[in-house]
Amino acid sequence: MTAERPLAPWDLPAGHPGISFLTGPTAQFALARDPRFSYCLYVPRHHSPDVPPRPLVVTVHGTRRRSETLRNAFTDFAEAHDCVVLAPLFPAGITGPNDVDSYKLLSTTGFRPDELLLDMVEEAAARWHVRTDRFHLHGFSGGGQFAHRFAYLHSDRLASLSIGAPGRITLLDPTRAWPHGTADMKEQFSTDADPAALRGLPVQLVIGEDDNGTADLPPPDAGGAAPTGTSRMDRINSLRANWRAHGIDTRLDVIPGVAHDHFAVLAAVKEFLAAQLT
Template sequence: MAEALHVVKHPTGFYSAGATTLFASKYDQRFSYCLYVPSAHDPDGAPLPLAVLQHGTGRRGPQYRDNFADWAEKHGCMVLAPLFPAGIVDPDDLHNFKFLRYGDIRFDHALLAMVDEVGERFNVSAGRFLLHGFSGGGQFVHRFAYLHPDRLAGLSIGAPGRITYIDPSSQWWIGLKGFEAEFGCAPRVEELREVPVQMVVGSDDVETWEINNQGDTNWMDGADAHGVTRIDRLKALRDNFEDHGISVRFDVVPGVGHEPMAVLEPVKDFFASILTPRESS
């Protein structure tokens, strides 16, 4: 029995495989991330693809990661779930990351730094990655795509309540007027045409109390110009993308409301179709 006490795994290796612990980002230790490292990972083998699952207001990163664990094993894909805590600078703020820039923080840069850090620590293809976000995460990911389409292998936009349309006549963040002043570069819409895009929402995602909150810090006049529900607004974004030459796979999940974990099956299917292209019938 005494000898059995010595049969232990090295802690560093144990917590860096499968569902990992949370790691502070070297870029900014206010932010952190967890991973799912599938058993296919081999430091000396072929680099694994990477899927990034961006949380929403509820900050459920580990739950997203755990939901994707079996999928990650099946497809040999590493999963990264960032954590951008609420209350950064302003203790009452919930929405800091959704608009990419908050004070002197650039959340798009923070995410890319995490991706690059994972690329340094693991044998993973970090140049281009799959990206999904739902609700507040859906807000983040479609705005991220206007800045960094060159880093995306696929983009899945889930039920954002506040949307930035490809509209140069409407002020940021409803449209792209002032985008260059905000971020120091023009939106890269033409490059986004080369990225596979999915939009996904539940058929019963019709509650509006959270997204029609005039006067709150995350409201802007005109946010409801394309509809009052997330379904209506996402359909408008689909039409807007397609009007600009960006093809969209649009998934409506039957019987599902505003439930992030309940829309993930079509997201997994979409990501799998990119990792393993299917023959057209």
Template sequence: MTTTEPDSQEAHFVGATPFFASGHDQRLSYGLFVPKDHTPGAAPLPLVVVQHGTGRSAERYRNEWADFATRHGCVILAPLFPAGIGKRRELHSFKFLEYDGIRFDEELLHIVEEVGQEFNTETETFFLHGFSGGGQFAHRFFYAHPDRLAGVSIGAPGRITQLDDSLPWWLGTGGFREKFGIELDLAALRRVPVQLVVGSADVETWEINNAGGPNWMDGVEKTGRTRIERIETLRDSFERSGLSVRFDVVPGVAHQGSLVIPVVQDFFAGLLASRLK
């Protein structure tokens, strides 16, 4: 008697997949979009990581990138770092790379390695985009692991870390090596294509000017009043350090990560196309 059980099982490992627990830390998980014509025997596909923000909208972002994955022949990875790990109602831990003994940058690398083993993707380098809280994570991950990135897109971070050793972490990179055991590598940072992106109407300040809040550090106010001003400060910091930056202000868009996706996809599409030349 034959059975279709193996086929029905494998059907969940292409297209929009379930969310899988990370093999390294099962408090964390990830979902994927894998083009349906991709097979284990084919050449590995490039990997695009789309990091959620405070709202943990990982599934929505994954789905919004599905057409891009099919058109450009890549795999979309959407990590999910739940709120409330270690402390109830805690929202911001992953944005700063380390919290309560968890190194979220290293946990993402464990997930990337696992995805490479299970889904036939390129993992030596990958593309990374994050918006808002995801943009915070993305630029700090970039500082820690530039050698792993084929390109990084940083969207509207409410709190920035400047490339400035005279400022303490996380306002700047002072004490970076002592905290993370990683030497900041400016030469490697300069080799990574960088996009900074924000909406022209991203001017609400209620969430980012919360003095005394759990994600506040005195000195944040000096980086700008709005997310637009803060990402301009980050751009200036990058350029002073010799980084080349594509700076996109999306007309008419407020703090809406979904509405900057076309501009981010244009950036990544160009990078993917250049890999084929």
């Protein structure tokens, strides 16, 4: 039995109603490898196979999993810069009824969200005309946690990296175990931390100026964590200092008058991404 091939927009005749489901804001597509996970995209209306593969921007949700809302916030950006935007969905409750964090930590218990994202990228490329060798990755809050940890494992797949206000961070620290440091990365993920691989990668750190709340954050030393500070502002600065000590340059954007609000920092994120796309 032959596997069914994913239809691309150009497989359909002009005026076919299916084209409207494959361009613009798409539906949520279940991941073939593991249908517990899904993704949606924004595909520019004039998307075509007659030009080089288009850049791919991946935007990762926070704990509330507002993946479609996040995708929708990039509609005008995708049209203006002729790029495809992919928003994965990592549902809560995957590793247990109270699980909200496993995707952020790149959990090795039951599933690997980093590998699932790479599967989503390859699946998207089977239907749309996008680059798969390197893509642009942005995440905020829980998505910011995912994004910088993903970079430790797959820096070779990134064209740029935007990390927004992570509540917990993983330092390049060979004395502390994952997810606080990188001492046991080889045992956990079959790869070692390689700071040199991140040097030269365009990296943005972005946070609201007033993002100093601590009510929903774990304490700074919970579980043996490095003393990274009590607020997201402290922690993003700790990550920046740690990376700088390893020769990794970052751009820090602090947005005036903004607290912990993903959508209020997106203008700065888009400005950063636009510079990379051009």
